[in-house]
Amino acid sequence: MKHTAAAEKWSVFEISCDGKTEGNPFTDYNITAEFESPSEHKTVAGFYDGDGIYKVRFMPSFEENYRYKVFGNFSDKEFSGEFSVTAPSEDNHGPVRVHNTYHFAYSDGTPYYPVGTTCYVWELQNDELIAETLESLKSSPFNKIRFCVFPKSYCYNSREPRSYPYEGTPIPGSLVNEDNVWGFGPDSQGNCWDFTRFNPKYFEHIENCISKLQKLGIEADIILFHPYDRWGFSTMTAFQNELYLRYVSARFSAFRNVWWSFANEYDFIKNKSVDDWERYAEIIVESDPYGHLRSIHNGVKFYDHTRPWITHCSIQRAPEGTSDWRKIYGKPVVIDEMLYEGNLQYGWGNISPQELVRRFWEALCRGGYGGHGETYIGKNVWWSHGGVLKGESSVRISFMRKILEDAPSGGLKPKAMEWDEICAVPEDEKLAADTGYHLFYYGIARPAFRNYHIDDENTYSVEIIDTWNMTVEKAGEFKGRFRLDLPSREYIAVRVKKV
C-alpha cells in the first residue's frame, strides 16, 4: 500500500493497494475506505485500476489530521494510516457550490461566475491537439468546459477516440470514415465490448485532462451520457450503466473541479426513461461523497429542474426565458447551448459572433449565464475537437466576464424597468441598495438616447459600454431624471453606479 504524500485541502489524496486478480476484479471485489478527522467522517468507494492495483481517492475538506481504514474483499488484509491536510494553495478555492440561490461560489467563498464552452470530445483527441486546446483555453474567457466521457459519433465528430472505455474492440462495421459526417454505425447491439471490464487507462487519461483543466482554473462539466454513439455505449443495460456510474464516481469525485452533467440532450436518448435518469442520479448522489454540482441538459424538452438532486438548470435554448426559468426552478440558470458561432450547414451551429455575444449579455442581464461553442468548418471544430479558437465572440465574452467580475459580488438578477430594455442589478439586496448598480442592455435596439430615472436622492456615475467594440466610456454623473445620448448602434449597455 502506498498513498500520495501531498494532501492539501480539496486536493486528491490517493491510496493505492495491491489486491486480487482472479476472476473479474471490476465486479468480483470491492474496496472502500473510511476517512475521519475532527470535522468530517466519510466512507468512500474505491476502484480497480488494473494490473492488480486497487485505489481509493479522497478529497479532504478540512485542514486537520485524518485517519483512514481500507476495507473490502479485494484483499485479505486490512490497511490503515493517517495523514495531515495542509492549507490550500493560492489558486485552490475548493469545489464550486450554489451560492445565493441563483449563483455559484467556490467553497472558500470566492465568487464563481460560470463562463462555459463546449468541446464534446476534446480529451479523446491526440496529445498534440489536446495540448493545443489547453493552450487556447488558457487565454480564453472560459472557466467551465462541457465534455463527454464516452466518444461521440455525430456530424463533424466521426473520429475514433484515442482509446476505448472498455475491454474489447469495436465491431469493424462501426468504424466510419470522416466523409460519413453523420457517422452512425450499425446496430450497436452487436458490439464486442465487455461492459464489466473497464479500460483503466482510458479513465486515467481523462483524469489527467481534468487535472490540467484544474490547473487552468477551469471546471470540468462532465457529460455522463449522450445519444450520439456508434459503439454501443449509449445502449448499455441498467446494470452496466450502474457499474459505469459507480466506477466514474469512484475515480473522478475527488477532483474538486468536477461537475456532473447527466446527459447531453437527455430527451434525445430514447432508451432511457425519467425513472432511469432518476435512478442514475440516485447512484451519483449516493456515491459522490462531496456533492458535486449536478445537472441534466435538454435537447428540446426541459427536464424537471425542480428535482432536488439537480443543483442548477443546464439549458439548451435562446436566453430570453432566463428570468422566467429563475422563477420556475429557483436555481441557477446556465444556458449551456444558445446556438454556436460558426458556419455549419445546421441552424444550431452557424450564428454570427455578434448574435452569440448578444445572447451572452441577454442571459447575464436576466440573471443567468450563457454558454459558448464554436462551429467553423475546418479540420478541427472547436465544439467537438477543441484546437484553436477562430471566432470573434470569445474575446467579447472575455470583455463581458470582466464587466461581470467588476460588478458587486455575488451575481446579478433582472430588474423590471422599461418594456424595451433589460436591466440587471446585484442579486444581494443590500449590495444592490448600497451600490445602486444597474446594468442596462439594449441588444439589437439602436437608441439615439434613453431617459433614465433611478431615484431622486442619489447621484449616479454613468458609463456607456459598447459590448461588441469592447469600449467603456464615461458619460458623466447624473441625478434624478436624466437623458443619455447613445450611439444609435446595436449591442450597447449602460452601467450606472451610485457615486
Added chain:
Amino acid sequence: MKHTAAAEKWSVFEISCDGKTEGNPFTDYNITAEFESPSEHKTVAGFYDGDGIYKVRFMPSFEENYRYKVFGNFSDKEFSGEFSVTAPSEDNHGPVRVHNTYHFAYSDGTPYYPVGTTCYVWELQNDELIAETLESLKSSPFNKIRFCVFPKSYCYNSREPRSYPYEGTPIPGSLVNEDNVWGFGPDSQGNCWDFTRFNPKYFEHIENCISKLQKLGIEADIILFHPYDRWGFSTMTAFQNELYLRYVSARFSAFRNVWWSFANEYDFIKNKSVDDWERYAEIIVESDPYGHLRSIHNGVKFYDHTRPWITHCSIQRAPEGTSDWRKIYGKPVVIDEMLYEGNLQYGWGNISPQELVRRFWEALCRGGYGGHGETYIGKNVWWSHGGVLKGESSVRISFMRKILEDAPSGGLKPKAMEWDEICAVPEDEKLAADTGYHLFYYGIARPAFRNYHIDDENTYSVEIIDTWNMTVEKAGEFKGRFRLDLPSREYIAVRVKKV
C-alpha cells in the same frame, strides 16, 4: 345639378346638387342615389360638402350604360340622369380584393402583393412636405400606405394638423409645442368642436391625397380611429362616431384604392369595447357599397380576426407567427408593424435596416406580408410626417418585391422543410407542382453549405440570393440530392425552379 363627365370603370363618378342650408345640413338632411346598369344596382349615400352643395359619389364596376336617380330631403326637387362607363385606363385595375384565401388581387385579376409603409399623418402636413412624401413614394417599393383620418398626438407627432375635421377651434390648452414629445393635452372633454358639423375642406384635402396615391398605384390604408389624441377626436360619443363613419364612407368609398383600417392599436383605445368596434364595422359594411378591404390593427392583443367583416389580418408583432396566424384565421396576414428601422429611444422604433429586411423576408417566406416604417430622429420622421426616406431598408424591400413579383403568380405559402430553414412555394398547388418553385430563406443563419432534396425526377435551376447585398447568382442545375455551397453570411435566400 352637375356630374363628372369621365366615368371609366372603377373611377369616381360624382353628382353635385344644390340643396338646403337652413339648420345643420350635415344632420338635418340626407341625400341618396340609386344607380342601375344591366349588371348592377346600387343605392349609395351622399354627403353635404358645404356651401349648399350635396354630393353623391359612385364607383361603377361595369362598362355599361348607367341610369341614376337622386333622392332625399336635401332638396325639394328630384334629380336623375344617365352616363356610360368606359374601359379602365391602363393603370386602373380596380379595387384590391382577397384572392386565393391568403393573398390579394385587383378586381381585374392582376395580382396585388402588399408592400406597405406607415406615415401616420403625412397628409396633414404642409403642401411642400406632402409633395416630398409623394415624390419619395414614387421611387419606393411601397404600394400601400397606412395613415390616419384624425391628427395624431404622440412622441415625434406633436404638430398641429393643417386644419381640423370639425367646425370649431381646439381648446387653447391642447396646443402643445414640439418639445413636449408625448404631446398629450388636457382632458379633451373640454373641447370646443361641433361634432355634428364637419369641415368638408379637411376631407376634400384627404381625398386629393388618396387620388394622388392612386395615381402612384398605392393603396390608401385609412385608419379610422386611433388612441393618440389631444383634441377630443378619440373620445367622441357613439352617435358622433356613427356620423363620422357614415360621412367618411360617403366621401371616400368611391375611391378604388381605399382600405378601411378600423383602428391603429385598437386595444390601446380604452373607451371603445369590442361591441363598439363591431358596431362601427357594421356601419362601414352597410354604408360602403363596394366592400373595400377591412382590418383592425392591434397594439398587443389581437382582435378576433375570424370575425366575418374582417377581410385580412392587420398585425403588430414579429413575423415568426405568420404561418400560425394563417392557420388560425384563414385570411391574408399583413404584419403592418414589425418594429421600425430607426434610432428613436423606443424599442419599437430603433432596429437596424438589416433586421427590418429580415423580418420582411421572414413574413414573405411564411406566406404573409411585412410592413415598413422608418423612425430616424430628425425634423420629419417618415413614420409620422413622411418626407424623405433616409434608411437602408426600403431599397432592399424593393429588391424583395421584385423577387416576389418574379415568383409564380398568386402568392406564396410556407412549406415545412428542415427545422432550421423557412421555405415558400406557390400558394396555388398546380403552379407549385408545375414550376417546382421553392424559395428558402436563412435569416441570421450563416451556413457554408446546405443539402437539398426536392425530388428525384426533376432537374432544378438554383440561384443564391443575397437579400441584403441584392444579388442573384446562378448556382447551376441539380437533380436528386444535391449540396449547395453558400457564402457563410447572414440574410441568404436560395431560389429553386424546375428546368
